[in-house]
Amino acid sequence: MRFTFAREPRLEFGPGSLASLPRILAERESVEGPFSLVVLVTGGASFRSGPKYAEILAALAGRRLLEFSCPGEPSPDFVDRAVAAVAAALGAGEGRCAVVGIGGGSAMDAGKAVAALVPVALRESRAGRPVPSVQDYLEGVGTKEPEGLTAFYAAVPTTAGTGTEATKNAVISRVGPGGFKKSLRHDAYCPAVAIVDPELALGCPRSVGAASGLDAFTQLLEAYLSPAASPIVEALCESGIAAFGRSFLPMLADGSDLEARSGMAYAAYLSGIALANAGLGSVHALASPVGGRFPAPHGVVCGLLLGPAARLNIDLLAEAARTGDRLDRRAAEAALAKYGRAGGILGGTSGASDGCDGLLEAVGRFEAAAALPRLAAYGVSREDVPSLAAAAATKTNPLPLGAAEYESLILSVL
Ligand SMILES: [Fe+2]
Numbered sequence: 001m002r003f004t005f006a007r008e009p010r011l012e013f014g015p016g017s018l019a020s021l022p023r024i025l026a027e028r029e030s031v032e033g034p035f036s037l038v039v040l041v042t043g044g045a046s047f048r049s050g051p052k053y054a055e056i057l058a059a060l061a062g063r064r065l066l067e068f069s070c071p072g073e074p075s076p077d078f079v080d081r082a083v084a085a086v087a088a089a090l091g092a093g094e095g096r097c098a099v100v101g102i103g104g105g106s107a108m109d110a111g112k113a114v115a116a117l118v119p120v121a122l123r124e125s126r127a128g129r130p131v132p133s134v135q136d137y138l139e140g141v142g143t144k145e146p147e148g149l150t151a152f153y154a155a156v157p158t159t160a161g162t163g164t165e166a167t168k169n170a171v172i173s174r175v176g177p178g179g180f181k182k183s184l185r186h187d188a189y190c191p192a193v194a195i196v197d198p199e200l201a202l203g204c205p206r207s208v209g210a211a212s213g214l215d216a217f218t219q220l221l222e223a224y225l226s227p228a229a230s231p232i233v234e235a236l237c238e239s240g241i242a243a244f245g246r247s248f249l250p251m252l253a254d255g256s257d258l259e260a261r262s263g264m265a266y267a268a269y270l271s272g273i274a275l276a277n278a279g280l281g282s283v284h285a286l287a288s289p290v291g292g293r294f295p296a297p298h299g300v301v302c303g304l305l306l307g308p309a310a311r312l313n314i315d316l317l318a319e320a321a322r323t324g325d326r327l328d329r330r331a332a333e334a335a336l337a338k339y340g341r342a343g344g345i346l347g348g349t350s351g352a353s354d355g356c357d358g359l360l361e362a363v364g365r366f367e368a369a370a371a372l373p374r375l376a377a378y379g380v381s382r383e384d385v386p387s388l389a390a391a392a393a394t395k396t397n398p399l400p401l402g403a404a405e406y407e408s409l410i411l412s413v414l
Pocket of ligand 1 (some may be wrong): 219284
């Protein structure tokens with residue numbers, strides 16, 4: 001057995017944990033010196049007009065603040081503009097900032113990227129050199145390697161989904177023809193602190209909770225099934241799958257159920273740790289090209305593909321276990337056993353039957369309850385399918401899929 005395990009954030013978890021933010025900033029300052037600026041990166045306007053944001057502002061009273069709102073997925077332009085404004089506010093002196101990203105995955109990724117680029121912008125602008133764009137550092141897009149410098153970054157999720165509060169990458173998107181959805185990634189970009197306060201998700205609309213929750217579950221299942229999953233990742237995924245199983249349907253039934261929101265927040269956090277350490281499978285391989293070209297929310301794409309992809313993997317693994325085609329027989333049997341264990345865990349929490357059939361049955365119930373719109377609702381048509389399938393890439397699906405199989409997956413959710 002040989003594996004590595006990435007650094008995790010310091011975690012403050014539980015209802016009311018948001019109140020720890022001022023103390024965390026003060027503790028950091030006692031070690032590293034004062035922050036001359038606190039940068040708040042939030043999502044859409046709804047959170048900023050709510051009582052929790054007022055609480056944050058009150059807790060940070062007396063501090064110099066700079067606020068940015070990132071209503072959609074962060075674009076390179078958004079990140080570059082915010083970084084330039086922060087650098088200008090800090091000026092030519094020795095000023096330092098802390099960045100706090102509060103919101104769904106998009107706002108937290110935006111904050112993570114801003115925190116990562118601020119030190120670079122300060123160094124370059126203070127030396128009189130041009131400041132690079134975040135795009136220069138994106139995987140598969142830019143030509144520069146991330147240096148791993150970052151401002152102090154605290155991630156505060158208000159939805160239970162992407163788990164980006166526990167990961168070392170930020171997804172930056174340019175949507176439309178020629179669009180992309182690519183990662184800014186470095187071990188150092190893992191947030192210094194994650195404040196996971198399930199009370200923040202109480203106002204999250206049902207449709208958002210459904211889609212982002214299925215994203216978290218997809219991440220748990222895909223990381224669990226990844227050939228790169230270590231025993232620690234497997235243990236975390238089993239715990240996360242159990243929490244999801246007992247929380248998802250209760251959360252959809254009653255968005256004010258704090259215990260269900262807590263279970264979902266826990267599952268999402270674990271999904272972030274798991275994906276950072278084990279990678280993801282065929283659903284996320286397709287989610288990148290679909291999300292880059294069409295305005296379909298990431299959680300919707302994942303939630304739609306989750307069931308068909310699990311069924312396809314299970315069918316192909318069963319075949320491989322018989323024939324040894326495409327995958328070694330023992331590896332296929334081990335992967336099938338994991339799907340079965342996931343089914344067993346869900347059976348124990350949601351009343352579904354055991355094993356692979358139980359897993360597919362439970363996923364069907366989750367997807368039915370989520371009632372997600374199909375991909376055609378976001379403008380995806382049959383003509384787009386071959387190029388989307390051709391752009392799908394992952395090394396960590398339990399077994400390799402061909403372009404025709406990726407096409408069949410997208411066609412099944414059009
Ligand atoms: Fe995801």
